[in-house]
Amino acid sequence: MRFFKVVIALPIVVIVITLLATIVTQTIPGFGISSYRALFNTLTGQGVDSPSQQQINHLITAEDFRVSLFADNIPQARILKITPTGDLLVSSPRKGTVFLLQDNDQDGRVDSTIPLVNGLNRPHGIDLYKDGENHWLYIAETDAIGRIAVDWQTGKVRGEYHRIITNLPSGKGHWTKTIRFGHDGWLYLTGGSSCNVCEEKDPRRSTMMRFQPDGSEGHIYASGLRNSVGFDWAPWNNNLYATDNGRDLLGDDFPPCELNLIKHNGFYGWPYINGFGKLDPDYGQGKDSLLSNSISPSFGFRAHNAPLGIHFLRHPNLPQHTALVALHGSWNRSTPDGYKVIALHWDEQGNITSNDFLTNFLQDNQQIIGRPVDIEEGPNGSIYISDDYAGVIYRVLYK
16 A cells, blocks of 8 residues: 555656646746756755766866766765775665775776665765774665675675664755764764755754764764755864755845854854844744844855865865865756856965856856766775766866
């Protein structure tokens, strides 16, 4: 009976999405078929075919860098992680799998795609942790955090996958969970809101949490973060920065998406405050007192650019005091925007400037060939960029 209900429900969902997309394309100037596909990708995770070599040739890199295709046919490729042996892990929520990608002949193209862990519930965040003789792979599912021991020399798991944190808030809204181990040995976890804008019933929504490696002592580390998919520590001072997606339905150019300097017990405004101290028109009335306690962004991205993964460059041959940020791109602007990777640069006073690093995923201002998600750095300075829209991973090298 349950299967019958699911079979009946799926066509209804598709019809509703199609009708919604039809209405949107008829009422918002410039919202064409590529924007409809981006909306469908946002709602379902479904993407498009891998880009052709001609389309890849039209991608534009920063000066002295070049881009190539490292891997394809990875449905909804999301979070990346380099293993101790220099191989690459990628999560695929649609497949319920974490894949191990190996470039055995070191020619810059994957040779084997191994499903390392299967049967997961929308796996997203991944990270590694060494505890004595055990090398653990931690995986953030939509409702739980689990781990499994791996022998990285052989590329094989050891023992069973075990969930150490369960009953995390999941379901509607922003379903992804991202994890990373900090220099302090704690496991940091972010999870987004259940809505566009609302007051959450579960206080763990729209926060960054922190746990011991065994899953104990969990607590909220920072709050008011609507959807912070990416975070990383600046290598020169260990400051923790997180991207955050601003809310929708307030126009093309407001509110800005955010880069936040995360502090313990810090409050970052959502749902009452947007951007740089602007009270929300729906939930900000009577909340003026929160303005003095809310931490404003360190940097503002353009509205609806959807910044996701952030990675501070560490290889000595790469630009220093620099982070790369993946802009997933808008599905909700009259003119599409984002769809690129940018570089953020910190000066000696801590001021942040930006420039384009990898662009032209939106080609001819109308065809979307990719939506960047996450960024990882190999031991030789190779930069890997995942794209959940085309199901591929790019490799960017310094010339």
